[in-house]
Amino acid sequence: MGDHLSYWLREIVQPNLAPATYISFEGFVRLYITPGLGTKRLDRLQVRDVQTWINQVARTCQRCAQEKDIARPRGKQLCCATGTCCRAVPSGSTIKGLRATLRAALAQAVTEELVTKNVASLVKLQVRRKKPGRAWHSDEARQFLEAARAGDDPLYAAWVLILVLGLRRGELLGLGWDEIDERAGELTVRWQLQRISNRLLRRETKTRESDAVLPLPDICLTALRMRRGGSGRGPGCRRP
Incomplete structure (x- = not known):
């Protein structure tokens, strides 16, 4: 399993999927899947093996399991380092992410005819x-936006676009002036800004279906004009 997971990350995920997806999969593999299942033979992995492992992860304090506090200076140590477990078990979304990651890795093994079925897809x-x-x-x-404007909040335009148009944070921060048509009163969502391994990457949205042309109400147009006149930076606070 460990060899297959390394191959899958290196040759399948990293060259072909988004950087954020690779970072997510790599973290799940390194911190959870390889320590728990890495020594299992790929062709002998059973549903019972995966079910027992994921149940164990779900009820195990990860501060203890990953020895997160051992390297901390004395006085800042928590949990296992002090002999008192804090019961920091993984969230439900983390457990779902683990199963999804393992299921994706084993799907590649099925494609390459290394195994006949994807046992992760059968786990409950x-x-x-x-x-x-x-x-x-x-x-x-409305009260929040009025207070932000009255206080000359430099992020006022950002708050307006989030609250009025429902932009996600990455979409907002990736927004440039060339995606805004003031004459037509429209904004086009094409880009997103992501932090990957301490680097900021401006990338296209995940799919074409994610792109959207949104009408700009007057409050948005006014906020954007204030932003353009006040700082010269992009509407999403991204330097041009």
Whole structure:
């Protein structure tokens, strides 16, 4: 398994998928999958092996398992380093990510006829209820934007685009003036800014379906004009 995972990351994921996807898969493999399943023979891996492993990960404190606090200076150590476990078990999204990563790696093994079935796809996960979030009411959003404008907040235009158009953070930060048509009153989402291994990368959105042309209400146009006149930087706070 360890050899196959290394090959899969190096030859399949890194050359062909987005850098952020590679970073995510590599982290899951390095921190969880290889330590738990790396010594298993690929052609003998069974559903029971994966089910037992992922159940164990889900109930194990990862501060202890990964010895995260051992290298910390005395006085800043937590959990296992002090002899008192904090029970920092992985979140439900982490467990889902582990299964998805292993399933993708084994799908390649099926494609290359190294195994006959993808055992990760047969693993069951505990159903965890999501905690309900709370969105702002329109009055709360309006009060926030009024306060930001009155206080000359340099990110006022960013807050407007997020709250009015629903832009994601990466889409906002990747936005350039050439994607804004003031005459037509439209904004085109084509780019996103991502931090990958301590580097900022401006990349196209994930798929063509992710691209969008959005109408710009007056509040957005006004905020963008203030932004252009005030700093000269891109609307998403990206240097031109």
